[in-house]
Amino acid sequence: MQLTYRPYDLLLRYPFTISGFSRTSTPLMMVQITHEGYIGHGEASMVPYMGESHQSASEFLSKVDARQFKYPFDYAAIIAYLDSIAPGQPAVKAAIDIALHDLDGKLRSKPCWQIVGSDPALMPVTSVTIGIDTPEVVLQKVKDAASAKVIKVKLGRDTDKILIDTIRSVTNVPLYVDANQGWTDREQALDMTYWLKEQGVQLIEQPFAKTDIDANAWLTDRSPIPIIGDESVQRLADVDKAAGVYHGINIKLMKSAGMYEAKQMIDRARELDLKILIGCMSETSCATLAAAALAPQCDWADLDGPFLVSNNPYADPEFKGGKWVLSNNYGLGLSPLV
Secondary structure, eight states: OEEEEEEEEEEEEEEEEOSSOEEEEEEEEEEEEEETTEEEEEEEEOOGGGTOOHHHHHHHHHTOOGGGOOSSOOHHHHHHHHHHHOSSOHHHHHHHHHHHHHHHHHHHTOBHHHHTTOOGGGOOOBEEEEOSOOHHHHHHHHHHTTTOSEEEEEOOSTTHHHHHHHHHTTOOOOEEEEOTTOOOOHHHHHHHHHHHHHTTEEEEEOOSOTTOHHHHHHHHHHOSSOEEESTTOOSTHHHHHHBTTBSEEEEEHHHHTSHHHHHHHHHHHHHTTOEEEEEOSSOOHHHHHHHHTTGGGSSEEOOOHHHHBSOOSBOOOOEETTEEOOOSSSBTOOOBOO
């Protein structure tokens, strides 16, 4: 096995603003693992709040011994090996995991969705995110997302209702909302859930700070809309902690350290009767297809990476009827543009 990697800056079509900050690009680390003439592709999307960077990813990858990746892959042993190198850093670990799954599919002549046991016919619609912005820009973003069957809205400021009203002035598609830990008052939050339900909102992500377990549980017990844990749910050990606090969890490969642990999280969430949203960071088609391979096993999907960026180095996957279409191509099914 040969491991190579290079930094990449993913440019966003619009400044991406949530309750706490705004950005115009995302640092990525593109990873390739080569074996017997086949190449597996992976990526780490290192959004600022997760604390990873080009430097931290390079330092981590320089310590990885690709000889540890013996075929057929023992993913449990591989993630244990990666965790032994350094704690945290789930995005760069996800890059390796995704590349190995892509390579695995090519070596086995199977698509990744088949390897993880998904049924493409069960693919949920995916939402397209509208970040916090001026009404004029929000309207343009909604126009750009005309093919979406669901729109996801970033909330968490005192202009939340204005933002929803602006979107509702031009479209009646269902909405998901993400407060990104931006709410602080329980009673106001509860009132907001009932108002949002009237606006056609189907789920609410992370209303309060992830550390405020009592407030999140309080709202979950009273909300007419499913409350989903996002920042509070990172890896497998967090799934059990979410039971009784949220109606469901948001799984992101960049938090779960890749496809292998994401699949474990899905299975554990089902055992605990938790709903599942599979989401993403700012990502190319590579990580999008990795998550899409697991999406048919989830209740909702928020896999809009390719729609929000301007320099995706891969062709966009097929998108039809508001859903990603899983191909029968081996591995992830990526088509590099260059």
